[in-house]
Every structure is written in C-alpha cells, then in structure tokens.
Amino acid sequence: MAIWSNNYHQPMTNSAFQFNQSITIDDRLLTADLKGSIAHAKMLGAQSILDKNEAATLVQELEKMLSQYQKGTLEIDYSEEDIHSFIEAELIRRLGKIGKKVHTGRSRxxxxxxxxxxxxxxxxxxxxxxxxxxxxxxxxxxxxxxxxxxxxxxxxxxxxxxxxxxxxxxxxxxxxxxxxxxxxxxxxxxxxxxxxxxxxxxxxxxxxxxxxxxxxxxxxxxxxxxxxxxxxxxxxxxxxxxxxxxxxxxxxxxxxxxxxxxxxxxxxxxxxxxxxxxxxxxxxxxxxxxxxxxxxxxxxxxxxxxxxxxxxxxxxxxxxxxxxxxxxxxxxxxxxxxxxxxxxxxxxxxxxxxRMYQAANEGFLNATDCADYLTSKGLPFREAYQITGNILAYCHEQEKTLETLNLAEYQKYSDLFTSDIYEVIDLTNCVYRRRVMGGPAPERVQEHIDCVTKWLNQL
CATH class of the missing domain: 1.20.200.10 (Fumarase/aspartase (Central domain))
Structure with a gap:
C-alpha cells in the first residue's frame, strides 16, 4: 500500500513557483479573459445555474474591472500564478463568497x-x-x-x-x-x-x-x-x-x-x-x-x-x-x-x-523586344531569339547597344529589320507597349491602383 510522504502537502518552493508562473507573460490577456468571464457569468444567470442577482453582481464587477483596466487604474497583483488566477482572486477580494462562484461550470x-x-x-x-x-x-x-x-x-x-x-x-x-x-x-x-x-x-x-x-x-x-x-x-x-x-x-x-x-x-x-x-x-x-x-x-x-x-x-x-x-x-x-x-x-x-533609367538602359533590357519585333514580322520566335542573340554578341564585340547599331548592321542578320526597329527598342516604349493586364504600362498600373483603392474602400 502506497503511503504519501509528509512532504506531499508542502507549499511550492519559490523557485518552482517562479518557473511555473506565467502572469508576467499573459497579463496582456486580461481584457480577453474578462470578456470571456462576463459571457460565462451572464450564461450562469440565464441558465439559473446561479441566482440571477448573483450573476448580475458578477457581471457588474467584471465590467467594472474591465473599465478600470482600460483607464489604467486596475493594479495587477503579480504574485498570482497567471492573469486568470488574478481575476478570480480579485473578484473574491471584492465580492467575497459571490466572487467564488464565477468559476462554476468552468475550468482553467x-x-x-x-x-x-x-x-x-x-x-x-x-x-x-x-x-x-x-x-x-x-x-x-x-x-x-x-x-x-x-x-x-x-x-x-x-x-x-x-x-x-x-x-x-x-x-x-x-x-x-x-x-x-x-x-x-x-x-x-x-x-x-x-x-x-x-x-x-x-x-x-x-x-x-x-x-x-x-x-x-x-x-x-x-x-x-x-x-x-x-x-x-x-x-x-x-x-x-x-x-x-x-x-x-x-x-x-x-x-x-x-x-x-x-x-x-x-x-x-x-x-x-x-x-x-x-x-x-x-x-x-x-x-x-x-x-x-x-x-x-x-x-x-x-x-x-x-x-x-x-x-x-x-x-x-x-x-x-x-x-x-x-x-x-x-x-x-x-x-x-x-x-x-x-x-x-x-x-x-x-x-x-x-539612375534607375540609366540602369535600365544598360544590359540590353530591350533584347526581348527585338526578338518580338522579328516574331511580329512572321519569324518563328526561336529563330528570332537566335538572331537577337547573335546581334547581342556582335554588340559586345563592337561595344555598341541595340540603339546605336545602324540599320545596315541589323539587316546583316535579317532583312526583316526596317527603320521602325528603333521605335520598338526605345526603352520607354518597351515599358509602355506592355499593356497586357498585370503589365508595367502606366495605364495598366493605374488600373491596378484603382482596383486596390476600391478594394480598400470596401473593407
């Protein structure tokens, strides 16, 4: 037969209590706990689990504590184990026997x-x-x-x-x-x-x-x-x-x-x-x-x-x-x-x-537009891609850009090139012509902003 040690009912040591307590962390739950406790006390009265006057007294005092906390006049006792224990202890201190009834039908x-x-x-x-x-x-x-x-x-x-x-x-x-x-x-x-x-x-x-x-x-x-x-x-x-x-x-x-x-x-x-x-x-x-x-x-x-x-x-x-x-x-x-x-x-x-524009103007960011230009003239994209790649290699060798190549140099790679290539590869045009929904053309971005603004106003 097991016999409990005499130490079984000894109070928790201070170090064990400090390890166990959470009130210094969960004190921010005070408002939330009070709201839950108010709903619980109201229900206890509505269900006649508690006398309606007792339940009303609990609700009134809990609401008073909530108001005091919001005004900064409720002093939390940090010697309690957690914020939930504090609320119940504070109710008991204020209401005595009635305060002890708030936990009826509820667990921590x-x-x-x-x-x-x-x-x-x-x-x-x-x-x-x-x-x-x-x-x-x-x-x-x-x-x-x-x-x-x-x-x-x-x-x-x-x-x-x-x-x-x-x-x-x-x-x-x-x-x-x-x-x-x-x-x-x-x-x-x-x-x-x-x-x-x-x-x-x-x-x-x-x-x-x-x-x-x-x-x-x-x-x-x-x-x-x-x-x-x-x-x-x-x-x-x-x-x-x-x-x-x-x-x-x-x-x-x-x-x-x-x-x-x-x-x-x-x-x-x-x-x-x-x-x-x-x-x-x-x-x-x-x-x-x-x-x-x-x-x-x-x-x-x-x-x-x-x-x-x-x-x-x-x-x-x-x-x-x-x-x-x-x-x-x-x-x-x-x-x-x-x-x-x-x-x-x-x-x-x-x-x-x-500086942003300068960086965009470096590194042949209009290369895809050059390939798309040839594709728009009927050339399969993969062929257009290869031709554009060859042109870029030539540009690197000659230390030129797509904008500085003359038309004769373009036409060495394809006779589909005409003078309108320069309009197509203009950096600003490269952006403005991307008018597909979700793209960077200013009117598309404006539409996106307008859509989000409407969404914000509806929330």
Missing amino acids: NDQVAIALKIYTLEEILELKKLILKVIKALCEKAQEHLHTVMPAYTHLQRAQAVTYGHYLMAYVEMMRRDVGRLLDLEKRIQEGMPLGSGALATSTFPLDREYMADELGFTSPSLNSIDGVSDRDYSIEMLGVLSTIVMHLSRYAEETILWTSQEFQFIQLADSYSTGSSIMPQKKNADVHELIRGKTGRVYGDLMNVMIIMKGLPLAYNKDMQEEKEALFDAIDTVKLILSLIPGALEASKINQD
Missing part, C-alpha cells in the same frame, strides 16, 4: 482557451489595420512613379524594363493575400468557441454554449470538448500567417538595402530611417531595413517553437502549452512593430529616377 483549461482565441481575434483586427496602411502607402508611392522606368530582375540579373510603380504594386498583391489569410483564419477561429469545454469533458451543469458563443461573437461552439481545450491550430496558423507577412516585408527590406548601396544607387534613405557609421563618416546604413530582415528569423523561430511544443502532446491540456503563448505574443509584437515602420520609411525614401 477552457478559460485560457477562450481568452487566447479572443486575444488572437483582436490582434487579427490590429494586424489587418496595419497591413492596410502599408498597402495604402505602397499605392500612393506607386501613383507617384507610374512613369519611373527601372530594371526588373531575375536571378538578380537585369532582365526587362518596368516602372517603380509596377514594382511596388507587386508587394501590394503580396500584402493583399496576407489580409486574405488573416480573414480566413478569423473565420476558422470564430467557428470553435471553446468555453464550456471544461477541463476536457464539459460539465454536469446545463451550460448554454451557444449563448456564450453568441455573446462573444463566435459563429458556433467547438464541437468536441477535448479538442476545445487542446486545440492550438489557430495559434500555429496565426504564426504561419505572421511568418508569411514578415517574409514579404523581409524581401522588400532586402531590395531596399541593395538599392540604397553605391552599386545600385536607386534609393536614398532619409536620416530618420537610417544610421551613420561609428568610424566612416561617408556611410549611411539601412539599419532599420536590416533589422526587419533579421527579425524575420525570430518570427520563424516562434512558429517552429510552437510546432515542436505541440507535436508530441497527448490529449488534452498539458502545461507545455503555456510556452505557446510567449511565442505567439512575441511574433505578433514583432510583426506589428515592423508593419508600423514601413509607411514612414517608404514616404521618407528618395527615388533616384535618373
């Missing part, structure tokens, strides 16, 4: 689960607002540069001419997809309200979970109580969306870093978004953009952290999940900070239009 497990979901939904709204500001800033900058010709790249080699406006709108599309992913996630979170799941097997009290779901703005309760308290898919998905967002921003930051270098000189950063060297007075470093690029790995690490936490957990709740919150909060904070910087940095950047 579903209490934490609903608070995390409410918090995540609120952060989705904040992230969406920040992304929309970035999209608006990109559109405004693109509007200014519908006619700013620049080289576009593949393999980091100059490929074809576009405009800076066209380039910026590529990032607009990335960010619009990010908004779509957030909205998709929002819908999935709203379909599984976990409150009422209890520890893992609901409750013997006649809880009305549909009532609570409606109170909290969810479309339905979770359909399995075990999954209700152990589900962290939405957290992983949120981290995945955040990783995609920050990946897009990192690509933008990387190109900005390249383009502000002496080798490119496409963009000049304002001092307000760059730093100087501690020893070399001629240097201006794109430190803000480098940190954006660097912090991307941090968000990826948060995602991997939670994936590893969850991969081996048996159902249902396990204390390991406490670690998930810190990673989620860190990723949200990091991405929000980065998003908040982009509009200002974009506005403060100076575009060197002359």
